[in-house]
Amino acid sequence: SQQGEEDPQALSIQEGENATMNCSYKTSINNLQWYRQNSGRGLVHLILIRSNEREKHSGRLRVTLDTSKKSSSLLITASRAADTASYFCVLLPGSARQLTFGSGTQLTVLP
Amino acid sequence: EAGVAQSPRYKIIEKRQSVAFWCNPISGHATLYWYQQILGQGPKLLIQFQNNGVVDDSQLPKDRFSAERLKGVDSTLKIQPAKLEDSAVYLCASSLAGPGANVLTFGAGSRLTVL
Numbered sequence: 579s580q581q582g583e584e585d586p587q588a589l590s591i592q593e594g595e596n597a598t599m600n601c602s603y604k605t606s607i608n609n610l611q612w613y614r615q616n617s618g619r620g621l622v623h624l625i626l627i628r629s630n631e632r633e634k635h636s637g638r639l640r641v642t643l644d645t646s647k648k649s650s651s652l653l654i655t656a657s658r659a660a661d662t663a664s665y666f667c668v669l670l671p672g673s674a675r676q677l678t679f680g681s682g683t684q685l686t687v688l689p
Numbered sequence: 690e691a692g693v694a695q696s697p698r699y700k701i702i703e704k705r706q707s708v709a710f711w712c713n714p715i716s717g718h719a720t721l722y723w724y725q726q727i728l729g730q731g732p733k734l735l736i737q738f739q740n741n742g743v744v745d746d747s748q749l750p751k752d753r754f755s756a757e758r759l760k761g762v763d764s765t766l767k768i769q770p771a772k773l774e775d776s777a778v779y780l781c782a783s784s785l786a787g788p789g790a791n792v793l794t795f796g797a798g799s800r801l802t803v804l
């Protein structure tokens with residue numbers, strides 16, 4: 579399979595807590611991206627990390643990539659109700675030209 | 690900048706009828722994508738255009754789905770005849786170049802219900 583598998587499938591936390599989502603994959607990749615989808619703003623790109631990078635930050639988001647373990651994690655710090663959404667790990671496999679979406683993690687942030 | 694425009698936002702048809710969706714990408718974006726997203730699943734790529742040429746249509750059910758991108762700008766996705774399992778949100782996205790270097794900007798989607 580050339581798609582990532584997110585874990586957990588669903589996550590529920592209190593506002594202000596941190597949320598961590600993981601993505602595992604089986605192929606070599608050129609880059610890995612995280613997207614967010616909610617009913618209000620649709621599907622939106624969050625962050626891209628290249629295969630030669632280990633960590634990237636963007637505001638309250640922190641993404642790590644371990645190519646030896648073929649895994650990535652997305653950390654959202656100090657979560658807000660507005661972070662409630664589905665989060666997708668999106669791969670660009672090394673041999674392919676198309677981005678492949680996983681099935682997503684459904685995050686619910688309770689006020 | 691203006692986003693990716695899609696229409697219609699919602700469409701309800703009966704099985705065996707036809708439907709067409711339209712997409713206008715961000716100006717200057719050479720690559721255009723159509724994704725199908727069934728409820729509870731991640732988006733699945735149907736077809737990818739680079740300018741007005743097809744880059745990948747390996748997952749497009751060509752017996753009933755067709756897509757074109759005339760003049761390398763707007764695109765239409767057609768389903769004829771529709772089946773119940775085609776009920777989904779059809780997402781259009783665009784990017785400046787191939788996905789290796791750039792990120793996708795998505796439209797709001799067209800929700801299709803087939804009865």
